[in-house]
Amino acid sequence: MNKPKWNKDYKAPSSWDEMFFGASNGVGILPSPNSGFRTLHPEIDSKACIKCMMCWVFCPEGCIDKSGDHLEVDMDYCKGCGICAAECTKKCIKMVKDGETE
Ligand code: SF4
Ligand code: SF4
Numbered sequence: 001m002n003k004p005k006w007n008k009d010y011k012a013p014s015s016w017d018e019m020f021f022g023a024s025n026g027v028g029i030l031p032s033p034n035s036g037f038r039t040l041h042p043e044i045d046s047k048a049c050i051k052c053m054m055c056w057v058f059c060p061e062g063c064i065d066k067s068g069d070h071l072e073v074d075m076d077y078c079k080g081c082g083i084c085a086a087e088c089t090k091k092c093i094k095m096v097k098d099g100e101t102e
Pocket of ligand 1: 041042058059060061062063064073077078079080081082083084085
């Protein structure tokens with residue numbers, strides 16, 4: 001099994017400003033991409049998004065990137081759990097079958 005490895009150099013953030021984002025951006029929580037088990041993926045309606053960042057906070061993979069003009073999900077690390085959609089304040093994240101788009 002392709003088990004994720006714990007990055008021993010990882011230090012927990014001491015404040016909101018230091019919170020990490022994106023396992024693929026070197027945080028080392030889950031440095032291995034998903035193994036292809038995902039069946040759904042999130043699609044964010046950027047026009048409806050108010051950037052409250054609840055999805056970003058709750059995403060267990062840390063794979064929602066907030067560095068650009070709008071939020072983007074790193075699909076290499078998203079496992080399709082749907083927590084972001086469940087927590088979205090504006091309900092503007094839809095879970096869509098992989099291979100399909102809204
Ligand atoms: S579906 Fe899960 S892993 Fe993917 S972005 Fe949403 S909360 Fe993160
Ligand atoms: S939780 Fe919904 S409204 Fe808030 S930042 Fe995420 S996508 Fe936007």
